[in-house]
Amino acid sequence: xxxxxxxxxxxxxxxxxxxxxxxxxxxxxxxxxxxxxxxxxxxxxxxxxxxxxxxxxxxxxxxxxxxxxxxxxxxxxxxxxxxxxxxxxxxxxxxxxxxxxxxxxxxxxxxxxxxxxxxxxxxxxxxxxxxxxxxxxxxxxxxxxxxxxxxxxxxxxxxxxxxxxxxxxxxxxxxxxxxxxxxxxxxxxxxxxxxxxxxxxxxxxxxxxxxxxxxxxxxxxxxxxxxxxxxxxxxxxxxxxxx
Amino acid sequence: xxxxxxxxxxxxxxxxxxxxxxxxxxxxxxxxxxxxxxxxxxxxxxxxxxxxxxxxxxxxxxxxxxxxxxxxxxxxxxxxxxxxxxxxxxxxxxxxxxxxxxxxxxxxxxxxxxxxxxxxxxxxxxxxxxxxxxxxxxxxxxxxxxxxxxxxxxxxxxxxxxxxxxxxxxxxxxxxxxxxxxxxxxxxxxxxxxxxxxxxxxxxxxxxxxxxxxxxxxxxxxxxxxxxxxxxxxxxxxxxxxxxxxxxxxxxxxxxxxxxxxxxxxxxxx
Numbered sequence: 001x002x003x004x005x006x007x008x009x010x011x012x013x014x015x016x017x018x019x020x021x022x023x024x025x026x027x028x029x030x031x032x033x034x035x036x037x038x039x040x041x042x043x044x045x046x047x048x049x050x051x052x053x054x055x056x057x058x059x060x061x062x063x064x065x066x067x068x069x070x071x072x073x074x075x076x077x078x079x080x081x082x083x084x085x086x087x088x089x090x091x092x093x094x095x096x097x098x099x100x101x102x103x104x105x106x107x108x109x110x111x112x113x114x115x116x117x118x119x120x121x122x123x124x125x126x127x128x129x130x131x132x133x134x135x136x137x138x139x140x141x142x143x144x145x146x147x148x149x150x151x152x153x154x155x156x157x158x159x160x161x162x163x164x165x166x167x168x169x170x171x172x173x174x175x176x177x178x179x180x181x182x183x184x185x186x187x188x189x190x191x192x193x194x195x196x197x198x199x200x201x202x203x204x205x206x207x208x209x210x211x212x213x214x215x216x217x218x219x220x221x222x223x224x225x226x227x228x229x230x231x232x233x234x235x236x237x238x239x240x241x242x243x
Numbered sequence: 244x245x246x247x248x249x250x251x252x253x254x255x256x257x258x259x260x261x262x263x264x265x266x267x268x269x270x271x272x273x274x275x276x277x278x279x280x281x282x283x284x285x286x287x288x289x290x291x292x293x294x295x296x297x298x299x300x301x302x303x304x305x306x307x308x309x310x311x312x313x314x315x316x317x318x319x320x321x322x323x324x325x326x327x328x329x330x331x332x333x334x335x336x337x338x339x340x341x342x343x344x345x346x347x348x349x350x351x352x353x354x355x356x357x358x359x360x361x362x363x364x365x366x367x368x369x370x371x372x373x374x375x376x377x378x379x380x381x382x383x384x385x386x387x388x389x390x391x392x393x394x395x396x397x398x399x400x401x402x403x404x405x406x407x408x409x410x411x412x413x414x415x416x417x418x419x420x421x422x423x424x425x426x427x428x429x430x431x432x433x434x435x436x437x438x439x440x441x442x443x444x445x446x447x448x449x450x451x452x453x454x455x456x457x458x459x460x461x462x463x464x465x466x467x468x469x470x471x472x473x474x475x476x477x478x479x480x481x482x483x484x485x486x487x488x489x490x491x492x493x494x495x496x497x498x499x500x501x502x503x504x505x506x507x508x509x510x511x512x513x
Contacts, residue, residue: 048405142447144401145394161447163397181445 026111027054028093029082030062034074036081043085049149050139055086060111062093069098072105079106143168143182150188164204173197183207184229192231197241201227211236245353247360248489249379249417251403253395255366257387258424261460262482263363264292265471266383269486271326275358278317280348281331282375283365284339290330293320294467304332307344313351322472327357337371345374368402378408381418383451383489387425388437393445396421400446420451422485427456428499439499452485454478455498 031039047054059082063070070078079089091109092099103110137151139158145165149156156170159177166182168174172194174186179200187194187209196206201222205214206229213229213236226241250263260281267279280303281289290296301316306329313329320326329348332339352360364375376382382403386396403410403417410416423439430436439453457478463470471482477498484494 051405051410141404142400144404145397147401147405161445163401163445164394165398166401179444 026060026090027057027087028060028062029087029089030065030093031078032065034066034070034078036077039078040081040085043082043087045148046150047086049147050137051086053137057087058090059087060091060093061089062095063099063102064093064095069096070102072102075102075106079108137170139168142178145182162203170194179224185212186229187231196229197227199226200224206236206238208236213238245357245360246381247349247362247379248381248383249362249364249376250383250385251364251372251376251399252366252385252392253368253372253399254387254392257385257392258454258460259366259385260288260292260363261464261470262383262385262422262424262454263289263361264469265479265482266486266489267326267359267361268320268323268469268471269483270359270361270490271320271323273486273490274325276325276327276356277359277361278327278329278352278357279361279363280329281363282340282371283363284331284371285333285336286365287331287333289363290318290328291467292464292469293328295320295328295330296467299330302330302332303348304335304339306348307339307341313348313355337365337369340371340374342374342377346378349378368398372399373402373406376403376407376417379403379417380409381420381489383420383422384446384448385422385424386442386446388423388427388431388439388442390437393437393442397446400448419448420489421446421448422452422454423450424454425456426453426499431499439496450496451488452481453496453499454481454485 033039061078082089091111092103094110100110134154136155136157139149139156140160142160143149143158143162143166145163148167148169149158151170151172153171155172155175156168157175158168161178162168162176162180162182162184164181167185168176169185169188171187171189171191174184174196176184176198180198180203182203183205184196184198184203185207186196190209192209194208196208201224202218203215205212208229208231211231211234222238222240227238228241229236229238250259250266252259263279267277271277279289281287284304290299295318298318301311303316305311306313306316317327317329320328349360362375362379365371384396384399386392400419403419407417421442423442427436431438439450443450455477457476459473459476459478460470463473470476471479473479481498484497487494
């Protein structure tokens with residue numbers, strides 16, 4: 001998303017400021033409720049799973065999934081909940097005229113979605129550029145018991161171990177370059193082509209697109225070995241890599 | 244520079260207080276000024292292990308609530324004159340601790356020129372344990388070679404990496420060390436107990452000490468003499484080694500035998 005910014009330069013370089021237009025990465029939070037408690041709980045959990053990724057992240061609030069239009073007080077409470085969870089709500093996502101009015105009342109900007117048709121036609125890929133731009137979620141420290149790491153709309157790479165009672169979850173594939181003793185869940189939103197890969201297999205549970213297998217005892221041919229799991233029809237296959 | 248070390252584990256009964264007392268004595272015996280604080284409000288134990296239970300007048304909660312000064316509450320050890328104990332309150336509960344209050348006490352100890360502050364954490368992951376670890380620079384995670392203790396330690400390590408001041412500031416986090424207690428090389432050899440290497444592998448951390456299972460620990464607790472002061476004991480020598488490693492010396496691990504086959508290999512036949 002980081003394109004070189006186009007600058008509108010003032011004639012003299014001694015001017016007190018310079019205005020630049022450019023694109024910056026922004027997390028979008030689509031809320032389905034205006035209950036600040038529920039939002040605070042959910043976001044605090046998310047922030048805790050990847051503090052280095054979420055903390056003080058700029059957030060654009062998307063109100064389009066709400067059943068009815070919220071009022072100013074409700075949106076203010078939601079923005080406050082976002083802030084208490086450790087992220088910073090900087091504006092509202094473009095939507096109806098009511099959103100424009102809310103933004104004015106709250107003194108925050110309305111942020112327009114980047115629209116693919118505004119760009120020069122893509123050369124090769126017909127895929128949505130927003131999806132292409134989402135990088136893999138990288139996690140380099142051990143995922144300890146009780147922790148949960150979730151990669152939304154993308155793959156997850158863990159370069160350390162996943163402890164018993166820990167969960168690694170991705171909407172795409174899960175790759176763990178270490179031992180997995182906890183749970184590994186790929187295709188959390190139903191992508192049946194997603195897979196789980198791990199270096200040393202001791203997992204409690206493996207799931208792809210909702211089809212899961214619990215390992216009460218680990219088969220000897222899998223224990224400690226590099227393993228992948230994938231869906232074939234409705235069957236979840238778990239097998240050694242390279243054999 | 245004052246260093247704050249939390250002794251924690253998640254699970255109860257693994258030897259946190261025994262370890263806190265022995266590490267505090269061991270470090271203080273080397274001439275450092277050490278304060279050891281009992282964070283287990285309502286279940287006061289450290290004073291018993293340290294043998295100063297009849298000299299507790301004021302406690303940690305009294306200091307936090309301003310009923311007395313820190314100097315009045317610090318109990319000077321009778322054996323080592325650079326060692327001080329701050330006892331927990333037996334009549335309150337954990338809600339009497341506040342983050343601001345704990346910070347004030349730690350700041351005051353730092354200003355007073357203590358070299359080390361040892362925080363003896365309560366079991367669990369609730370407020371008392373959280374506050375004991377929150378301001379720590381280093382953590383000694385006490386673990387028994389047994390699956391539930393290892394899992395609880397993993398959980399605590401996760402909290403150390405996220406719910407501490409150092410983690411929040413992002414400046415390197417809390418330095419973590421593992422200390423195995425109640426280790427029985429014989430039972431490891433016969434496959435009944437996890438080995439040092441099994442625990443190290445699961446938790447992905449280096450071991451700062453292995454304390455063998457020993458009758459002397461119980462005897463020492465009942466006598467109010469930290470076990471490290473009983474020079475004849477294996478456990479004392481193991482704690483002395485751990486103190487040396489904590490202060491940066493390198494020493495080979497003692498009181499462990501090389502297991503013939505690892506725990507997981509036996510479990511899974513790999």
